[in-house]
Amino acid sequence: MNLKSYSVVAILIIMMVTASVSSASATETATANMPQELLIAKGTIIKIQAVDSISSQKNKHNEKVHFKVKEDIMVGDDTIVPANTDVEGIITKVKKARSWDRDGQIEVVFSEVKTKDGYSLPVDGRIYLRGDKPNILVRYSLGGVFIKGKEAVIKAGVEVNLQIKADTIFQRPLSGIKEKV
Incomplete structure (x- = not known):
């Protein structure tokens, strides 16, 4: 060559x-x-905290109440829901304390948490609270008419655990979510 x-x-x-x-x-x-798929598994816990106090005396049925996410919800290196994200609960039951030592009751239900991109993440969670146990002697005495029960109060800062309702898939870049069937 x-x-x-x-x-x-x-x-x-x-x-x-x-x-x-x-x-x-x-x-x-x-x-x-x-796009890469990111999965948040069903049953994943989201810790939230009450922003304001909620009571059976001042709050109303169907009123929205605010909580905030305690810590980032991560999938791998991606933050799906940042800490301090607002979470709305709905008061589904409220009864004021009444005479004869009948205590107040309040129930708050949660159905979703918004991701940082505004998508809805389905959750299960509720708080049910009742005032102190009634005093049987007061309830069945004539003087009971003058004794009012205790109001149910959820104090600001109270923590609640929500659970992801279904396996949820995100596409990276975070452009949307869908429930896994």
Whole structure:
């Protein structure tokens, strides 16, 4: 072989290596740009905390009450729900304390937590609280009409655990969620 043949062979080898490297690079870039699925499993706990006090005396049925997420909800390295995200609960039951030592009652139900992108994450959670136990002697005495029961109060700062209702899949980049069937 002469010098010209070596040059042609060398150029062909360089072209094949360059094509191979750029093909591998394009494949890696395409793979990196493909959406990846992130899963939040059913039963995952979300800790929330009451922002304000809620009581059977001042709050009303169907009133919205506010809680906040205590700590980031992460899937891998991605924050799905940041700490301090607002969570709304709905008062589904409220009874004021009454005479004859009948205590107040309050129930708050939670159905969703919003992700940082505004998507709805389905949750199960509720708080049911009743005032102190009634005093049987007061309840059945004539003087009971003058003795009022205790109000049910959920104090600011009270913590509650919510659970993710269903396996939920996010697409990375975080562009949407869907419940896994």
